[in-house]
Amino acid sequence: MEGELAIRAVMIVMVVALCGAVPTTSPSQQELTKAQDYLSQFFSDVGVSPPNSVWRSSLDSFEDTLRKMQEYFGLEVTGQLDSNTMEVMGRPRCGFTDVSSYSHFEGRPKWGKTVITYRITDYTPDLSQSAVDATLAKALKLYSDVVPLDFKQIHSGTADMMITFRTRDHGDFAPFDGQNGVLAHAFSPGEGHGGDTHFDEDENWTLTSTGANLFLVAAHEFGHALGLAHSQVQTALMYPNYQYVNTEGYKLPDDDRQGVQAIYGIRATSGQPTTKPDPQPTPESDPEPTPDRCSRILMFDAVTSIQRNLYFFKNGYFWKRSSSWDGITMKRIQSVWPGISKVDAAYEYKKTDTVIFFEGDHYWGIRGNTVLPGYPKPLSDFGFPLFVTKVDAAVHVSFTSRTLLFVGNRYWSYNERGGRMDVGYPKFTHRNLPGIGFRVDAAFENKGYLYFSYGSRQTEYDYPRRRALRTLLNYRWMDCN
Template identity: 65%
Template sequence: MMIMAFFGTSSTESLPEEDIAKAQDYLSRFFSDVGVSAPGSVSRSSLDSFEDGLRKMQEFFGIGVTGQLDSQTLDVMSRRRCGVSDVARYGYFDNQPKWDKKEITYRVTDYTAAMSQNEVDGALAKALRLYSDVTPLQFRQIHTGPADLMVMFKAKSHGDFFPFDGPNGTLAHAFSPGEGHGGDTHFDEDEIWTLTSSGTNLFLVAAHEFGHALGLAHSQVQSALMFPTYQYVVTDGYHLPEDDRLGIQALYGIRGTAPEPTVNPGPMPQPVPDPIPEPVPDRCSSDLVLDAASSIHNTLYFFKDNYYWRRRSFWDGIRIRKIQILWPGINKVDAVYEISGRHSTVIAIEGKVYWKIRRHTIQPGYPKPLRNLGFPSYVRRVDAAVHLIYSSKTLYFVNNMYWSYNERRNRMDPGYPKYIYRDFSLSRVDAAFEYRGYLYLSSGSMQMEYDYKRGRVIRSFFNYQWMNCS
């Protein structure tokens, strides 16, 4: 979230590039299932994509749906808010994750300097009582060891791939229920935390973020606690608004109610032995080697064997599914990439063939042989592929070499293949994807974050560090 200047014009194209870029960043962060390429001289489709993102945001906040970066839209974008995406279904995170137990533990590992420890503990306990008052959930604070909800106050980059942005922007964010980082709740230490209407009221923000940590997404009801922008209300005698109460009770039930008794139960069924499950890749293994990875519709997909992990945002948890459920007819992929635009296209490669996919539907006439892309006959498998948005080039990695494909001219660039190590300081690449302006290249269990515009390595880390593992 950023503070932006207000302009009265209704024409997006007449606004300064800086303001359009800030709006693009807002849409990418908080409406991440919408294409949000910034408009400019590139193409009409990029402008349409940007305006579609604006319409989605305007519809969510109940303001005039113009598709233009007008003053009312800029006003909403300037408000202090939660850092969790606004894109979710029915007010819950995807697949409605929740805790499968009634007692939830929480622990504060780093306190804010703006308040005493007792004040922080009191505000957090009061925020959690909003939920225990209306559901069977109980919350217990612990002071050592791992807890379900790990709470911290940190500024800027703090280890979860989503740094805070300084005062008066993104106030906090939290992960949905689940393993690893699931339930963890982070507050921006650059804010001035208080228990009053001045500064930022910790009780109100904590109550909102704990809603995420328990499974609630953002609400479009402006009076709801889970509305994404910060709004101060009197906290004395505060209770969950109806929209939030109905949402949390739909996940966990109503406090004090017992299940209906079974009437005239029939004979107990004979036990059926559980089927032997097929092995599922361990996403948290330090030895995890990825088959492929890509950002598709602003969602990260990581492929291994017959499965893929999907992470829509860094707080929505990790989902694992069979590849065949996503793309019927494809069991495994060696490389995958998205060519974004008005009609986004995904290319999935396995062995000597590739598929073209739009809206998760394989297009007629596929698979086709790799030679149709311009590969020589000796290339029987692609290890990794990534499309670079800024250049409209796709890089294909094969053993210790790589090719560059010009998507505008539909042909391989001259002068390729080249040795990977000469340009990327790696001997081979197993998976590759672009995310938030950086190139990520996996080799074995390690991954390199690469600034390809400046031609330098930023850092290296394990593949599993994307997977919400503690």
């Protein structure tokens, strides 16, 4: 009983310490927890102890960090969790921490090159692909207009800046939190994930004042990808909280311009275009340089089983993982199947010993190392509507005799026995296959489980139960240390 009274007394002292004189309405436990989470994520390198801790040192840590946050946003510095402070904590914002001694990241990381490549590995269904391409190029041009950098879009392989729209836990130890809250985040320049930019697909992405304006959010995140930290200037693009402004004729604000020019210098006026999107590669194009199977950011174009062996396709090549486990071999696709330069999606139908390769707007029938006569055929012959010009992924589900075919954020179901698409499709992937996200890059079956890859990660899936079991990195299939 005495222990309980002591704890209650400490809690009363805590409320007074947090809020000064006892207020008429104290913060709820939920509000205190949200505040602690916010401060831990954005204003502390080591985390903030919960404000309901009975230890005085923890209370001091929470108060000190809260004061730091209030000072940063120009609020009255009281150490109290008042309504103004909670309102600022509730605003949509960037996912980067606000603790920084400089306007640049510590050590001033920068790109040691003048041409920076970027690749959009997936697109939000909220906007057309062409609109996303144009918007991100426009956001990058804000920087190339003022510093001597050029940005080049590529459509395959690994770029300096890999751009993706994902939800929740997406493999970088910084999960998104659903609509509003954290809108996006990006990594500072460097190897590996350096420069990579991730957008929360749970947001409503727009080009207007409603929802989350993609141009403004992308321009902010690209600032991080170039080496800028957050700014305390409320009119700056790099201010941490999202704020809509008219984007017509938008130029980089002075604070941001001075920050990025301090890293890269000033661009001499040339009148030349500074973003250089590459056209989509054609089937006749040479493959990309030999891919690295042990890269931690390895992404697959397609995966399928062929006569009990697994084949992983990437940039005009494939790796064969033998079922007898005699190592992994790599070859060019054309060296085995002449006339086929790239595989976008593939699946095996074991009952007829046939493999289907999808390449662009057509598909091939394969048996062993032989292309079957009569191929290639247009996707419309498979049962797709004319607007489908590429299949992203395919996997055959043996116990249903159905093949799932993924295009964008939807999928079709093909009846192998009937030779036709099932009625009622396409369906949204994230609704009908919960746990694998909005899009699929590659899919395959192995030992009774389905594997859905997206970017460098994949989900092991129990299809009968519609349940995600675990998340893996793609390169784990490549026998790497």
